[in-house]
Amino acid sequence: MAMSIQIESFINTYGKEKRIEENNFELILDGYHLYPMDVPIYVKRRESDTPVGEGIIKSLLLSEGKTKIVYTLTALKSIN
Incomplete structure (x- = not known):
């Protein structure tokens, strides 16, 4: 059985992110997505x-x- 997966090069929030604490956020997306870690x-x-x-x-x-x-949000360029 095959599993569909997307490889991502940036984080698309779609406005679904939730602040956990300070600059840490949680994001839950439908489907499977792979992201680069620790960069x-x-x-x-x-x-x-x-x-x-x-x-x-x-x-x-x-x-x-x-x-x-x-x-962790490390740099903010715009609040809008």
Whole structure:
């Protein structure tokens, strides 16, 4: 049985991120997504948007058709 997976080069939040504490956020997405770990990558609202900042993914969990990441926002370029 094949499993569909997307390889990501930046974080698309789609406005679904939840602040855990200070600059740490949790994001749960439908489907399976692989991200680079422990390196800064751009954070965007949507694929076509310009980056709003940079984040470092600290944890990645693939389970039951969903992806859960926890990332630290390390740079903020815009609040809108």
